[in-house]
Amino acid sequence: GAVVSQHPSWVICKSGTSVKIECRSLDFQATTMFWYRQFPKQSLMLMATSNEGSKATYEQGVEKDKFLINHASLTLSTLTVTSAHPEDSSFYICSASGPRFGYTFGSGTRLTVV
Amino acid sequence: AQTVTQSQPEMSVQEAETVTLSCTYDTSESDYYLFWYKQPPSRQMILVIRQEAYKQQNATENRFSVNFQKAAKSFSLKISDSQLGDAAMYFCACMDSNYQLIWGAGTKLIIKP
Numbered sequence: 615g616a617v618v619s620q621h622p623s624w625v626i627c628k629s630g631t632s633v634k635i636e637c638r639s640l641d642f643q644a645t646t647m648f649w650y651r652q653f654p655k656q657s658l659m660l661m662a663t664s665n666e667g668s669k670a671t672y673e674q675g676v677e678k679d680k681f682l683i684n685h686a687s688l689t690l691s692t693l694t695v696t697s698a699h700p701e702d703s704s705f706y707i708c709s710a711s712g713p714r715f716g717y718t719f720g721s722g723t724r725l726t727v728v
Numbered sequence: 729a730q731t732v733t734q735s736q737p738e739m740s741v742q743e744a745e746t747v748t749l750s751c752t753y754d755t756s757e758s759d760y761y762l763f764w765y766k767q768p769p770s771r772q773m774i775l776v777i778r779q780e781a782y783k784q785q786n787a788t789e790n791r792f793s794v795n796f797q798k799a800a801k802s803f804s805l806k807i808s809d810s811q812l813g814d815a816a817m818y819f820c821a822c823m824d825s826n827y828q829l830i831w832g833a834g835t836k837l838i839i840k841p
Binding site (some may be wrong): 644711 | 772774778826827828829832833841
């Protein structure tokens with residue numbers, strides 16, 4: 615079945631630094647990638663939607679200059695948290711949508727900013 | 729705006745018994761998809777079952793089945809013969825016109841041995 619590989623699974627970074635999270639679709643072409651943030655014991659909150667080769671569409675309240683999304687190919691999308699601060703600590707999940715219609719999720723990245 | 733409501737923050741069931749998780753949704757779309765996802769402690773989102781709104785027949789996947797009531801906009805998940813491995817957060821979701829998923833708040837399912 616369709617697999618999305620998300621790396622890293624967890625990362626600790628210092629306040630003010632940037633962190634990049636990668637999501638790769640391994641056996642299908644992901645025309646659309648969704649990026650979510652999930653707080654403990656809460657549901658998924660959509661941050662942005664990206665389509666291959668075009669700019670990402672951010673949800674209201676999400677700072678696009680802080681959360682940079684790149685979807686340069688049909689198999690790779692990245693989320694860069696720039697100038698991270700402790701309040702950016704969270705669980706980030708990507709989800710790819712492919713031509714056969716379905717949503718496949720990465721395993722998530724736990725980000726801790728200290 | 730589309731909404732998905734899961735009114736049960738937590739449910740518990742005895743192992744081997746049957747449990748039903750509730751979900752209601754609101755959409756103006758005529759054709760749409762509904763999903764149930766499972767999120768175990770590993771936090772990996774796992775598709776449990778999917779229902780296409782134009783299909784009247786309720787979807788079934790082994791021990792998991794849905795009761796899809798389109799007019800009532802209800803999409804409940806029934807888990808039969810509950811197993812310890814079923815313990816997880818369960819999220820109901822509806823696809824919107826932009827192919828985004830609108831998520832419910834989730835139901836924590838506890839399996840009692």
